[in-house]
Amino acid sequence: MNSRRKVLAGIIASIAMGAFATQATQPARAAEPLKANVIHWWTSGGESAAIRQFADAYNKAGGQWVDNAVAGADQARSTAINRIVGGDPPTAAQFNTSKQFHDLIDQGLLNNVDAVAAKENWNAIFPESILNSIKVNGHFYAAPVDIHMQDWFFYSKPAFQKAGIAGEPKTFDEFFGDLDKLKAAGVIPLALGGQAWQEKITFDAVLADVGGTDLYLKVYRDRDQNAVNSAAFKNVMTTFKRLHNYVDPGSPGRNWNDATALVISGKAGVQIMGDWAKGEFSAAKQVPGKDFGCFPGFGPKSPYMVAGDVFVFPKTDNAAAIKAQNLLATVMTSPEAQVAFSAKKGSIPIRPDVDQSSLDMCAKEGIAIMKDKSRQLPNPEMLIPPDVQGALTDVITNFWNKSQSVDDAQKAFASALKS
Structure with missing residues (x-):
């Protein structure tokens, strides 16, 4: 009986070792991409081409952009707010550079992206009028993505x-x-x-x-x-x-x-x-x-x-969602994505330290004007x-x-x- 047990034990050990060896030779499973459900209202031809620049950049950075376009700014904001309040928040949602999302901040319904802002030195790079909109009580609650001039x-x-x-x-x-x-x-x-x-x-x-x-x-x-x-x-x-x-x-x-x-x-x-x-x-x-x-x-x-658009990041405790939010904030405000987006959108980049050679004459005029703070009007x-x-x-x-x-x-x- 003992000999039979020894044989069985040997077979089991051999199988286990074989399984271990097989696992060891297989490549490690690739990390799941950081899925990001993004609500925005950019649906016209030029707008759609522009938002794809952010989506492509996010996907290349290891994310998975899930596009949620809602026609009409008011409708898109309402959709985002309803989902946030209803317990099914998107990863990010578009608002204008304004006070539109400050009630969400007051109610504790947004995550901040302070870590990204500190790493990327937003305080030194972004115009004061933009900072006044996205920074509340010392925390950054939105990633600005463009500067528009509305008239x-x-x-x-x-x-x-x-x-x-x-x-x-x-x-x-x-x-x-x-x-x-x-x-x-x-x-x-x-x-x-x-x-x-x-x-x-x-x-x-x-x-x-x-x-x-x-x-x-x-x-x-x-x-x-x-x-x-x-x-x-x-x-x-x-x-x-x-x-x-x-x-x-x-x-x-x-x-x-x-x-x-x-x-x-x-x-x-x-x-x-x-x-x-x-x-x-x-x-x-x-x-x-x-x-x-x-x-x-x-x-x-x-x-x-000065006008523009930002993306806010609804409150969540999900670690993967928070990583996705930080990656979105990093990618959207990066110099390369900013230029690619602005070239399609018609805006000027949120940051001045970009290569503007590929931008058109109107954009270059806007960038030059923004250097004169006396002309900037909120x-x-x-x-x-x-x-x-x-x-x-x-x-x-x-x-x-x-x-x-x-x-x-x-x-x-x-x-x-x-x-």
């Missing part, structure tokens, strides 16, 4: 030529003169997507360029009632409404990229829009300086309204809470679309600013 003027070179316009306007009065020439030439003078947010950024362009930086900051930063009730602000309201004479009947409800398409085709002369519109020109193979022109306001000292959403921004947008869209007097609109704006 560039894009124009069709063929349309300007048809209307006999030789150069870019230097003042708002000259701009109105050019709009009249475009109208006389049978071209839609101003391509505007008649949606509330587009009407609001058009108004803000007028406020910054006609009212000037001081009035702009008194209104949005200081919420100064005397400034809103002033003759200077009334002039801003009057100038804004005057633009309504130059939009076409198809404007109401039009998407921004459809308005851009009118300029690309030469059916319209000008669009006032953020530099994300440049991504649509690029997707259409149009070249700035040849097929279309761009200028960021009037004159060499016109204010440059966009309204950096200065006022989302509920106040919403109330003011309602006032502006009501004034634009209805037969309301300037005095009544001015009073409504003052009242909404108090909310």
Whole structure:
């Protein structure tokens, strides 16, 4: 019996050794990629091409990008918030560079990326206006991915030529003169997507360029009632409404990229829009300086309204998810990914220490302007809470679309600013 046990024991040991040897000769199983479910609203042609730059960079860094595109900024933010509150948070979610996500911070619903910010020296690299949005109580709660300027003027070179316009306007009065020439030439003078947010950024362009930086900051930063009730602000309201004479009947409800398409085709002369519109020109193979022109306001000292996008990282205790969040923050803000993204998106990189040789003339002008801090102007959403921004947008869209007097609109704006 003992001999039989010894034989069995020997067989078992031999099998075990063989199994061990087989395992030892097999390659180690590759680590699972860090899966990241990312919610964003970039769905137009240029935007989709841009977000793929981040996705590709993340995948090459060892991650697995799971794209969750939701059409419309408001809808995408609502989807992200509902998932966060509902216990099924994405790895990351897009918000604007603003106060939009500060309530989530206050409620303890976001992870910080302090380790990435310290390693990459964000404090020294990023502009102050961006830092003020993403850094709260000493912690970094978002990764900024671009700098946009929301009131560039894009124009069709063929349309300007048809209307006999030789150069870019230097003042708002000259701009109105050019709009009249475009109208006389049978071209839609101003391509505007008649949606509330587009009407609001058009108004803000007028406020910054006609009212000037001081009035702009008194209104949005200081919420100064005397400034809103002033003759200077009334002039801003009057100038804004005057633009309504130059939009076409198809404007109401039009998407921004459809308005851009009118300029690309030469059916319209000008669009006032953020530099994300440049991504649509690029997707259409149009070249700035040849097929279309761009200028960021009037004159060499016109204010440059800083806007942009960030990704926030919902609260989780899952170690793999936290690693994915940190990898996303690192990759998205890296010099290489920043250049690749900006070239497709139309924005400028969030950091100045990049090789800008591959960027277009409009982007290079924006980078040069950002070096002059006196021209940097925070966009309204950096200065006022989302509920106040919403109330003011309602006032502006009501004034634009209805037969309301300037005095009544001015009073409504003052009242909404108090909310």
